[in-house]
Amino acid sequence: MTRSTSAGLVVALILAFTSSGPSAQDAASVVATASNAMGVDALRTAQFSATGHDFALGQAPNPSSPWPKFLNKTYTRVINFEAPASRVDRVRVQAEHPPRGGGQQPVIGEQKQSQTIVVKADTPWAQQLEIWMLPHGFLRAAATRATTLETKTVAGKRYRVVSFIGDNKAKVNGYVSDQGLVERVETWIDNPFLGDMHVEAVYDQFKSDGGVQFPLHIVQRQGDHPTFDLTVTDLRLNVPVTIDAPAPTPAPPAPQTASERIGDGMYLITGGYAVLAADFKDHIVLLESGQNEARALAVIAEARKIIPNKPIKYVVNTHSHIDHSSGLRAFVAEGITILTHQLNTSYLERVLSAPHTLNPDKAQAAGKKPIVEGVGDKRVLTDGTRILELHHMKNFNHHDGTLIAYLPKEKILFQADAYNPQAATAAPPTPPSPYTVSLFDNIQRLKLDVARIIPVHYPADNRTITLGELTRWAGKSSS
Ligand SMILES: [Zn+2]
Structure with a gap:
């Protein structure tokens, strides 16, 4: 080992010590402060409608374009943070005129889509993330896991970034503003083509309702382009919601070549x-x-x-x-x-x-x-x-x-x-x-x-x- 390498190792060890020692405790206090500011304990359920678009991952009309968009004619989502469970129902229609890109374009008429996630021990992590990447979901998950803290600046704004390790061994980072709001959550999931794919959710236009701060604008990006962009239109907090677990669908037999x-x-x-x-x-x-x-x-x-x-x-x-x-x-x-x-x-x-x-x-x-x-x-x-x-x-x-x-x-x-x-x-x-x-x-x-x-x-x-x-x-x- 050369002299310069061993000096670098010493520096790395000191940095590791200074950031991991006190930061775990700091991270827990940031999670507690943010949970209080956002009303995590007060929020049991959320139900909302939204307008906006979803986008077909990996189906761009050329390698330098964003994913092609589809108009969400109707969109409703219910979330039970205590279960936890989530259900999305939407009706999507063609949005690119003329059609550009894949994703079964042109969509003829109205296409209904639903996604129900009831988190159980064997629920795939990528599905669970639809709940854990919501601001309140992130803080609930962070409170039960080992967390670390660092400071990052995004677009000139300083955030305290709380991180934990997801079940897929990738970091999950929540960006907490000075007001204690989780404005951004990011992680990485496996994609067979894109590899360790960056997934990011960005939240803004927070609305205060009964001690809860809930975002009215939600953007999710996968592989560096938006996969949905929604504006919440009718938010109801803590109303009774029913989310039935979907009937298990048996995996189809592997096709014979x-x-x-x-x-x-x-x-x-x-x-x-x-x-x-x-x-x-x-x-x-x-x-x-x-x-x-x-x-x-x-x-x-x-x-x-x-x-x-x-x-x-x-x-x-x-x-x-x-x-x-x-x-x-x-x-x-x-x-x-x-x-x-x-x-x-x-x-x-x-x-x-x-x-x-x-x-x-x-x-x-x-x-x-x-x-x-x-x-x-x-x-x-x-x-x-x-x-x-x-x-x-x-x-x-x-x-x-x-x-x-x-x-x-x-x-x-x-x-x-x-x-x-x-x-x-x-x-x-x-x-x-x-x-x-x-x-x-x-x-x-x-x-x-x-x-x-x-x-x-x-x-x-x-x-x-x-x-x-x-x-x-x-x-x-x-x-
Ligand atoms: Zn194609």
Whole structure:
């Protein structure tokens, strides 16, 4: 050990001593003072309506945009701090005009959503946080846990920051103002794509009611962009509320990975997000990675079973939405090159390098850096026999950096999120989804001769999707 390192260690030990010794007691007194100022003991239940938006995490229209928003036409929330339990009921409608990004846009009509959380010993920590990240919830949790204290300045305002360690081993920090109000709570949770993801709730416009201070403006951010932004309109404190625990839903059985030959050396792997495997002369190319690590590992195993003794050289990412990218780290762990549209290159390099310490995956264990290669308007992968074309989708507002794949010999088009088939009996919407129209227009622009369309979101009835079906859903004549 060098002299300078040991000197640094001494300094670190002194700092640790000065901040951890008296701070635990100071933290407890800050929690007590804030609890008194906010009326934690006086607040048993809260019920409110709100106006505002929620936002779809990981579904931005391009890597530099915030998450796309949805209008909450109605929103009600009830919280029982003593149970503790929470229930949210909302009706959401399309808010982006024209539709931009994913999250099942365009939402047609009204979409009802509910979330009930009744905290029990086995309730996932990320769900419990919906209560513990509320100002009064934070102070209740902090009062029962070991806490520490430090001082931080945010946007020129000084806060005493009380911290405890959550059940997922991440710090939970509550920012207490000089008035004793918890104005900000932050922590980190595991996200299969984004890694140790920052979650932050910001509270302002506090209203005083019967000795309780309750915020009328609530913003939550996940992965550095808002996930909801609500203005409370009708706040009622300490009214009787009933929050029934939801009936437990049994976990669906894990889908079995299956594969079928769809052309010379071309295979379709189903049992989750659809994947194509191409058997090139001395390597394998996969189109799409599956929706999570488990699916990606199953896909990799299936590809190696149907095409033995060849390395997987490339995995093609259709676009960088969270559900189409959460399997990529399984490929990073194996050192496999990711092909994506060039708009996504630096984004994927950055996100796929993020630490996953809270729930380590194979890439975290392997310590591998992602290898990402950008594709422009067109790239043809071929060994002289097999041909696989990648094309950039133009004017596709679902995601600006989307690739479609075309197999010219098989006349097969592989696409994600431009046309997600419904039941065979479903009627096309009027007007048609602009994303489906864009796919139709791109097929025309590229003059592709398409006999079959393979959607990544594969139809539940396994039917073959024809150009005629797409044409109908794009609102064009198919006669
Ligand atoms: Zn998408």
